[in-house]
Amino acid sequence: MTPPDTPLATLEAAARSTLAYLDYPKRAWTPARLAPDGTEAADVLVVGAGINGLAIAFLLAREKVARVRVIDAAAEGQEGPWLGFARMRWLRTPKELVGPDLGVAPLSFPAWYAARFGKAAWQALDKAPNAVWMEYLAWFRDTAGIAVENGTRLVSVEEGSDGLFACTLRTEAGETVAYARRVVLAMGVLGAGGAALPREIAALPSHLRAHSSDTIDFAALAGRHVAVIGAGASAFDNAAVALETGAAKVTLIARRAAIAQPNVKQAMEFAGFLRHYGELEDAQRFRLHQVLARFAVPPPPDSVKRCTVHCERFAMITSAPLLSVREEGGRAVLETARGSVTADFVIAATGFAVNMQARPELSAFAPRIATWADRFPAAAADTTLGAMPYLDGGFAYTAREAKDASVLGRIHDVGIASVPSVGPVCVGLNGMKFGPDRVVRAITRSLFLEDAETHVSAVEAFAATAAPAGDDPLVI
Secondary structure, eight states: OOOOHHHHHHHHHHHHHHHHHOSSSOOOOOOOOBBBTSBBBBEEEOOOHHHHHHHHHHHHHHHSSSSSEEEEEOOOOOSSTTTOOOSSOOOSSSSTSSSSTTTTHHHHHEEEOOHHHHHHHHOOSSBBBHHHHHHHHHHHHHTOOOOOOETOOOEEEOOSSSOOEEEEEEEEEEEEEEEEEEEEEEGGGGSSOOOOOOOOHHHSOOOGGEETTTTOOOOGGGTSEEEEEOOOOHHHHHHHHHHTTTEEEEEEOOSOOOOOOOGGGGGSSHHHHHHHHSSSSSHHHHHHHHHHHOOOOOHHHHHHHHHHTTTEEEEEEEOOOOOEEEEETTTTEEETEEEEEEESSEEEEEOOOGGGGOGGGGGGGGGGGGGHHHHGGGGGGGGGHHTSSOTTTTTTBBSGGGGGGHHHHHHHHHHHGHHHHOOSSSSSTTTTHHHHHHHHHHHHHHHHHHHHHHHHHHHHHHHHHHTTTOOOOOOO
16 A cells, blocks of 8 residues: 555545546446346456556546456466566666556656656666566556456357357366456467477477576576577577576577667557558558568667676577477587587577467367468468468457358457557557557447447437427427
8 A cells, every 4th residue: 555645645646636537428338238147247358467458458447348357367466477588677668658557647657657766766767677667567557446356367268148258267266157248368479379489499308498488497507508599689688597597608599690680660660550550451561561570679788788798608609590409418409500509408589479279268269260361362371470360450350251250350369469460559568559549449339339229229218208298309
């Protein structure tokens, strides 16, 4: 609880005042829908309480959607990657970017940081440390009044009766079924299909390798030789943690010839692109995907410096795609285009896969979801893009067959799988101002139109009871 008479308490009061000022219209408007078990179904089930899940839940509440339920598999305070596999020291985005506050200034990170640590500290801050960012998100969630059911994992989504989804949820107490009219999947990079682990690395015994998103006991790697596969920010961050916890040597192995690359996404960071990317023609979005696929986001200078400061224990090999990997004498031997590397442990910082078939929670729907290969023939030759879901402008799935369109259009996928369809607006803070708003507008529109007859009839009934009997219509 925030102590009274402190800058943070004053900020919280300002946030409540601002939200009250913006609270028009005040009336919740989504009619209750009775579930088969006799409970009221959720209007929207938001799966994931990271920045996108929180922002979407916050905006749905402001739009007066009556029944919004938010779940997250992680424990409270552990949502998202920030205190898990995100092993950078600081966020990689500028401190001033709009966050889940969506422009409500007293709920913003700058306002919170200045109140928490002082205005001078804010001025001196370059980027937010991960732990500080998580403290802010917890404060935002509480101050904005977003209830999250932690320790609750989505197991499956199935089509129920009366336009509802039957969602199996798992907690420590067991499994239950929750019913919802709409489902928003905001489960981050791991929610799209899992870690992308090269086949050669996956063939190694599990005690010799890990993906960068795994829980890794870095202390156990002290005094050992660690090989890191990859050249992006995550590769350098994992190499840095290994060095900082005492690895005898870390060798970073990169396919690309140079680590420094242009950050092509910067060319897209303006409102036109971020708001309207999803309205481009398929051929234009396909061209953009091809460009983005050629250039990985480069590691920030501070991530590189964390490694190079240990120059006597850090080595980097570029232009070195893996040719083969084997176990030999209890160690991993990696044959590359530039020679052999023998390591005690291998960390693959090789990104994340988008694979609808690998998502157990969507097993009832995955074969019916339209992919880019289904919608745009040229995408079929691109194994990465071709497997990605083809989403509509509101981040909802589209269907391979018309008969499934109404069902799949009620599931919204907010994460890396959405990038080819709607742009990079739900994969970090950069697009926070634009992505959640699109999702919520699509949801509120569909909920309203689904109940249009109920709303129109309610107005007619109100008019019939409000007007005195026999009165003529008012003529002006």
